[in-house]
Amino acid sequence: DIQMTQSPSSLSASVGDRVTITCRASQGISNSLAWYQQEPGRAPKVLLYSTSILESGVPSRFSGSGSGTDYALTISSLQPEDFATYYCQQYYTITPTFGQGTKLEIK
């Protein structure tokens, strides 16, 4: 299985901050990378896929970048509703794998 390593595992930030979460795959995944946001007690929700394509309805302050094995999710100006846990996922292989998650907390 492809291992996905996310960093940091937790992040404390303030409303209005710009934050970046990174995800490294154990082998190249050809941009087959999605990002999900999960609020407590809720199912995950897709934010971006194919590295940088924004899901319909997701605010443009979310963006994705990367290639090969290294990918990133950037939130340009944090809003109160953005404090949640974020997961990356590769779907390059038949059995998808997820990063361990990044919990974004209010400073």
Place this chain on the structure above:
Amino acid sequence: QVQLVESGGGLVKSGESLSLSCTTSGFSFSDYYMIWIRQVPGKGLEFVSSISSRGTTKYYAESVEGRFTTSRDNARKSLFLQMNSLRAEDTAIYYCARSYGSSWYNPIRYWGQGTLVTVSS
């Protein structure tokens, strides 16, 4: 709109069996492969199993291979997960999910609300 609703979770003892269901609506169920994902409360997400649109091809995580069986009924627009020989480490919220596209290599677009399975030792 697309809806996925899981049911069947509960508390069982180690070694027992449990069957989960996922009823769907709002899309052409028979056109999509479907996925089971689980999450230990407070922990990360783990692929469990996937099944092709016709139910002829299935994949399983190593951790459940040989104990869990995924199936589907396209006429009833439903997905199932039969879980046998349950272990304490199978305790998790189980999500039914659908991808963006009809081929295997697609991200997940829709998730159910999840159903909690608790296995006591």
